[in-house]
Amino acid sequence: MTSHSGKFITFEGIDGAGKSTHIAFVTEYIRSRGINLVSTREPGGTPLGERIRELFLHEKMHLETETLLVFASRREHVAQVIAPALARGDWVLSDRFTDASFAYQSGGRGLDRAKLQTLADWVHGGLSPDLTFLFDVPLDVARARLDATRDLDKFEREQADFFNATRNEYLRRAAEFPGRFRVIDSSQTIPAIQARLAAILEGFVP
Numbered sequence: 221m222t223s224h225s226g227k228f229i230t231f232e233g234i235d236g237a238g239k240s241t242h243i244a245f246v247t248e249y250i251r252s253r254g255i256n257l258v259s260t261r262e263p264g265g266t267p268l269g270e271r272i273r274e275l276f277l278h279e280k281m282h283l284e285t286e287t288l289l290v291f292a293s294r295r296e297h298v299a300q301v302i303a304p305a306l307a308r309g310d311w312v313l314s315d316r317f318t319d320a321s322f323a324y325q326s327g328g329r330g331l332d333r334a335k336l337q338t339l340a341d342w343v344h345g346g347l348s349p350d351l352t353f354l355f356d357v358p359l360d361v362a363r364a365r366l367d368a369t370r371d372l373d374k375f376e377r378e379q380a381d382f383f384n385a386t387r388n389e390y391l392r393r394a395a396e397f398p399g400r401f402r403v404i405d406s407s408q409t410i411p412a413i414q415a416r417l418a419a420i421l422e423g424f425v426p
């Protein structure tokens with residue numbers, strides 16, 4: 221649906237699903253094919269977006285304020301980073317994009333999906349991911365991995381019901397858009413996951 225020549229790949233999953241671990245592998249895999257790529261993330265990806273990210277992650281606010289902030293960050297990200305990179309023919313790897321807003325703000329928090337769709341139509345400017353990896357894992361596995369590693373942000377401190385609803389919305393989106401989503405069972409070992417990622421990418425890179 222997009223007119224660019226680069227590819228736009230996004231990475232999604234509940235906190236602790238292993239997204240960061242596997243982005244590194246995919247980045248290396250694509251670079252090794254001689255493709256220029258831009259690695260970025262949301263919320264963030266631009267200097268303004270990174271400032272929004274700090275507010276978004278650490279301040280308490282109304283659900284709709286939170287949603288508007290993340291889409292403001294995304295608008296800047298699309299305009300300054302994603303669209304120009306794709307137009308140059310570079311590939312863009314983004315640690316989260318709009319599916320995260322559906323999963324967290326709608327699935328987890330209960331915002332009306334129609335409002336998110338309106339914002340997405342407004343902010344994307346016709347652009348959409350070509351491929352989305354969803355790292356899917358049961359909540360107890362994700363929590364055990366996170367507890368072992370770091371201080372949690374406000375989303376990571378949420379309760380089990382929130383993360384189960386978030387995960388379910390991701391899976392619902394994956395079923396709705398099977399053409400671009402690849403669901404990865406992240407309870408497997410890292411080498412098993414890498415083998416699956418390589419098999420998917422083999423069919424995707426030129």
Ligand SMILES: Nc1ncnc2c1ncn2[C@@H]1O[C@H](COP(=O)(O)OP(=O)(O)O)[C@@H](O)[C@H]1O
Nearest residue numbers: 235236237238239240241365369406408409410
């Ligand atoms: N398949 C896996 N098996 C065991 N540990 C894993 C696996 N994937 C990730 N981890 C570990 O779990 C923790 C969280 O992974 P991370 O990639 O930071 O998750 P996310 O970015 O999705 O929050 C890290 O310590 C990481 O090494």
Ligand SMILES: Cc1cn([C@H]2C[C@H](O)[C@@H](COP(=O)(O)OP(=O)(O)O)O2)c(=O)[nH]c1=O
Nearest residue numbers: 235262263290316317320321324325375376
């Ligand atoms: C992009 C996005 C992220 N988030 C949340 C999910 C994560 O809990 C948090 C930051 O994501 P992330 O960068 O994946 O966190 P970390 O660096 O700790 O792995 O923001 C939303 O709630 N909505 C969104 O639209």
